[in-house]
Amino acid sequence: MPPATKPHVNVPARDDRAAIDKAISLLLSFGEQANSGVGVSELARRAGLSKSTAFRLLGMLERNEVVERVGRNYRLGSRLHELGSHVYAPGHDRTRDLLIPYLADLYSLTQETVHLAVLHGTEVVYLAKLFGHRPVPAPSRIGGRMPAHCTAVGKVLLAYEPATAAEVLAAPLRGFTPQTITDDSALAAELDRIRQDGIAFDDGEARPGLNCVAVPVMGPGGRPVAAMSIAGPAERFEPRLRSPQLRRVAAAAAQEVLRARRAASAASRTLVS
Structure with missing residues (x-):
């Protein structure tokens, strides 16, 4: 008998981006909703990340006040605004x-x-x-x-x-x-x-x-x-x-x-x- 054919399984491509690249992709994904807030699933979709990876990175960014929670959503945090103010002359x-x-x-x-x-x-x-x-x-x-x-x-x-x-x-x-x-x-x-x-x-x-x-x-x-x-x-x-x-x-x-x-x-x- 011919050997049984194994079912084809779609294996997601490995994301070899460094953690900092993924975090920046997340931050850029807020777009015009930077103040109003975006859900984890939508941010993950925009950044091309898995939901679990997006959730983990958002947790790290939240601990550093780069993002903050608004209910079940996230928005850009105060630390980013502080950093931005230092770009320009006092x-x-x-x-x-x-x-x-x-x-x-x-x-x-x-x-x-x-x-x-x-x-x-x-x-x-x-x-x-x-x-x-x-x-x-x-x-x-x-x-x-x-x-x-x-x-x-x-x-x-x-x-x-x-x-x-x-x-x-x-x-x-x-x-x-x-x-x-x-x-x-x-x-x-x-x-x-x-x-x-x-x-x-x-x-x-x-x-x-x-x-x-x-x-x-x-x-x-x-x-x-x-x-x-x-x-x-x-x-x-x-x-x-x-x-x-x-x-x-x-x-x-x-x-x-x-x-x-x-x-x-x-x-x-x-x-x-």
């Missing part, structure tokens, strides 16, 4: 707190989406964002980063930071849309113009159909401490018409920066004496 929080009232003034004047951003390396970090009554899809988000060369806030900050600008110009310039400046000579010329005019424009360079205008908030020594911008959809938003309002608010914000620096300097002298 002065960024002070800059945001000092300039938020002026960003609110800009929003009140325009009713458009407005941003407050700073330079971090060759990228911009968005410290604050207020959405207009008719918000437009934009790649910016609070705490998020974008390459400086493709945004109005980034270009206006690069224009006053020659060393950082040189670093940007020496590297390949990624194109996000057909309008993004990807030629180093063209970008260098654009930064020269911005430095002369004190204002930058983004005509669909970061996202098609999104226009933006930005100016620096100047600090002592003629260097910007941040940039403010107004953004809107190209079909109805004309950045150049908003320039006077933006310049006025940024000038008032710059005066506040100088007052704060003088007050801090006076307080320091008092402590020393």
Whole structure:
């Protein structure tokens, strides 16, 4: 008699990823539900892990306060937020707190989406964002980063930071849309113009159909401490018409920066004496 045929058994492929890789996959799997929470089974499915492995890793992450339980679900924990805050310069929080009232003034004047951003390396970090009554899809988000060369806030900050600008110009310039400046000579010329005019424009360079205008908030020594911008959809938003309002608010914000620096300097002298 022929030998009996053994039934075919599907053996799951071995997952050779290191534990840290699996844990990072889990953290990335939260997506937009990072605050509201996700169940173990769904996280395991998204991360490509078995439920038992996901449960074990979540337990380890929970003990380290990287995730926390919300009923039967998990969400990102406080430790991650603390770690994220250390990525940026300590002065960024002070800059945001000092300039938020002026960003609110800009929003009140325009009713458009407005941003407050700073330079971090060759990228911009968005410290604050207020959405207009008719918000437009934009790649910016609070705490998020974008390459400086493709945004109005980034270009206006690069224009006053020659060393950082040189670093940007020496590297390949990624194109996000057909309008993004990807030629180093063209970008260098654009930064020269911005430095002369004190204002930058983004005509669909970061996202098609999104226009933006930005100016620096100047600090002592003629260097910007941040940039403010107004953004809107190209079909109805004309950045150049908003320039006077933006310049006025940024000038008032710059005066506040100088007052704060003088007050801090006076307080320091008092402590020393």
